[in-house]
Amino acid sequence: MLDLCLKSLLNRRFVAGLTVLSIALSVALILGVERLRTEARAGFANSVSGVDLIVAARGNDVQILMATVFGVGSTGAGISWESYEMVEDMPGIDWTVPLMMGDSHRGYPVIGTSTAYFDRFRHSGGQPLIFEQGHGFDDPAGAVVGADVAQAFDYAVGTEIVNSHGSGSVSFDVHDEAPFTISGVLAATGTAVDRMVIVSLEGFDALHEVPAAIGADPFLREDDSARMPHDEHDEHDEHDEHDEHDEHGHEPGKINAVFAGLTDKSAVLSVQRQLANYRDDALTAVLPNVALLQLWSITGTAETALRLMAGAVALAGVIGMVVMLTAALDARRREFAILRSVGATPRHIFSLIVFEAVLLLLAGIVLGYLVLTVVTIVANPVLASNFGLRVGVGLPTARETLLIALVFCSGLIASAIPAFRVYRMTLADGLSMRL
Amino acid sequence: MTAIILKSLQYRWPDASNLTLDIDSFHLGANEKVMLRGPSGSGKSTLLAALSGIIDVPKASVLVAGIDVGDLPGSDRDRFRVDHLGLIFQVFNLLPWMSAIDNVLLPCRFSKRRLEKVGANPLETAMRLLGELGLTDPELLNGPASALSIGQQQRVAAARALIGSPEIILADEPTSALDEDAKDAFVELLLKECDASGASLMFVSHDSTLEKHFDRTVELNVLNGRGV
Structure with missing residues (x-):
């Protein structure tokens, strides 16, 4: 089933690639904002110590x-x-x-x-x-x-x-x-x-x-x-x-x-x-720590705005994926009818769509993480010299993992929309090849 | 064993006023090759849907390979279809992004029964079937199916219908997109392979020139009492 999915996606590699890219960018953005935020806070908090x-x-x-x-x-x-x-x-x-x-x-x-x-x-x-x-x-x-x-x-x-x-x-x-x-x-x-x-x-x-x-x-x-x-x-x-x-x-x-x-x-x-x-x-x-707290309360609004934006971009990425999957359904009716004729159940077809979403999401997340890492390495000298910020490169933190999981799950849930459509479509179409 | 038995089969589409199918009695014997002829609108597609378990038919009205299709719960019909039927459509039978060989092997992915019947080496069986149908070029068989000509695609579709020896092959106007010479050649090959695997064939077509190849011809208008 998985290789069916992969081959079908490869057949649509251009659109699938664009979808992966949009998911990757939204993942990179959402993690980038998070990382910048935590590193800025950690950097600021590290700057004062021992001064009462x-x-x-x-x-x-x-x-x-x-x-x-x-x-x-x-x-x-x-x-x-x-x-x-x-x-x-x-x-x-x-x-x-x-x-x-x-x-x-x-x-x-x-x-x-x-x-x-x-x-x-x-x-x-x-x-x-x-x-x-x-x-x-x-x-x-x-x-x-x-x-x-x-x-x-x-x-x-x-x-x-x-x-x-x-x-x-x-x-x-x-x-x-x-x-x-x-x-x-x-x-x-x-x-x-x-x-x-x-x-x-x-x-x-x-x-x-x-x-x-x-x-x-x-x-x-x-x-x-x-x-x-x-x-x-x-x-x-x-x-x-x-x-x-x-x-x-x-x-x-x-x-x-x-x-x-x-x-x-x-x-x-x-x-x-x-x-x-x-x-x-x-x-x-x-008191340095009290002043830092005040600073966070000032920057908090901007941070919230940034995170909301990153969230909106991630949402747009997920919607893009759903649009891609949904738009392809009509063109793939023949594909589904052939699969049905050789014994695929409507449930098979349903899971085919969900598998596709999983593949797109995983590829997007991995690519997004790579993009973020590359951007971080490139931008670090600039950030360090202009803002004194150093953003770490490495494995995702627990919070980042949570954000990634959030993107993944929302994508997975959203993929149920085209999957249900195709489920109903295959039930109604049966083996009819009238196209 | 009789491959197909239809007994007072009546079917009406949910929003239709007339019966689309009203067949008193029909038999298709084991390894019998029958041509079913009828103009469009005579209920061909509905009959094929009834035989392959796509539509709900009354109990005991449709028996395919000894199985009462009307008595099968929905989820079992998909397995029944792939286990006992090989289907060939008019055109576009293949998944274009798969190789010809993978297309042939598709039923074995979904049916344990056909995988078992195909023998120890499904790939070899697929190659043999394709070879018997005149497709031997490995480059062609391993390339994407979309690179094949229509005639080649129909032969690949025939190989897919035949692999794992299902009891019945249902062919829905498979020659309508082929030219005259290719039609006879295709039908002959298909019949030969049906004989080899012992399958019965129900060949739907409106092309009377092909009649000579079959054991008998059934006019759907006659069979389907209330048909248009």
Whole structure:
């Protein structure tokens, strides 16, 4: 029976192939969305570990989390060094790591911090940062780069790099007056740190002191020329942009955020409250995991929309298969009559159609999985460098298996429609060959 | 044993006002070859449907190979059909995407009885039957059936009807698509093979030139009392 089915399908290989393709695409899409979603969540959740509180100027929890942990966006206003010292000295606080951000290096975020960052920061459930090469920075001109950054530009210990202001990958405002020398390269973590350039606080400040001293008047440029020999006349705009620095809050002595660890983790809520009530500066203390939950609730709607769409595509694939099977029935009346004449029962004919659906679905699912795997392998570098996401390649997870089973079962149930039609048709047609 | 016995067979299609079949009595003996002649609309198709268990007939009115077709439950009729009958249609007898050999072997897939009767090597039997019907080119026999000419297709269909030696061959105008020379050749081959396997043949046709090949000719108009 199975080989009858296979041969019959092969005879209609073009339409059958198209049907398999549409099922494959819907399977790939539905699994792709699921995988992207879970990997994004896992990736985000892995990015923060070991940090009990993130303290920043008063603002939105999610925004603070995104800026400090993922290097996406900014924290808005900065907090004063006095506030940092206050946090550091607070009872219950075990350690603190100051953070400055807002610059980028060829599209990758640059953060200014202390060497404590390398000791305190944890990712993926408590793993520390490991140096693939070199070590942390010992002087203001030192920089540590993440694995992706090092790989993207072939950086190694000793390479001299130049940062730019702002977070785009194309910047007209290049801080080539304040170069850094790479002192260390971090091992890959699979988190946002891989995409970061980490410099000292002093180095980060120095980056902004130099252009801040230039001033706005383009007519002063003759004095500048000694310091900025590469400047061209038509780059006046550059100086105007520098003016805006002050509004961004990158003044020396101000930092953007503080990572803090507590001596007693259970006191986290009371410490958070104390920080929120601090009078000299408007502060927000963010619990990373709570902020992540908030983030999920924001992205949840988009996720639901994506999953609904993927589901609709899968439904369209299944309907396409039913249409194909149904449309072929009339053309195959002769085939069924011949089979009936040699003893096939209407039940045989019924199962022939269901078998066909099973074959189409299985082929579609296998092909879809292959497509997904290939797409994942091809897209991974792009996803990793642009979004810091890595989508795993491998066997389906339990949830994915469930989704596959769902597609398969709905297809199987839907195939009962043409199968019942053919059942009734063969009963009515009998052996009549009038066509 | 008498191959077919019809006894006061009456049949009316569900939405028809007249009886389509009204046959008082008909016998087809073992290995008897009968030509059934009648214009279209004389109830040929209905008679074939009655013989092959496609339509519900009254009990004891149709006996095929000693089996009361009217007494068979629906699911048994499909097995009865393949076990005891070999069918040849007018045209398009073969599944076009199967090889000629696989087409011939089709009844053995569905009927244990015919598989048993076909012997230890069904493939060999199929090849022998096809060879006797003049089809020997292995390339042709293993290629898709759609590549065969109509005459070749009808001979493959005959081989399929004969394989596993069913008691009765029902042929529904199998020569209507063949040219004059091929018709006589086909009928002769078919008769020869029926003799070889001991099958009875009911050959439906309106072509009187073929009469000479058969033991007797039955006019369906005469047989079917109330027929049109």
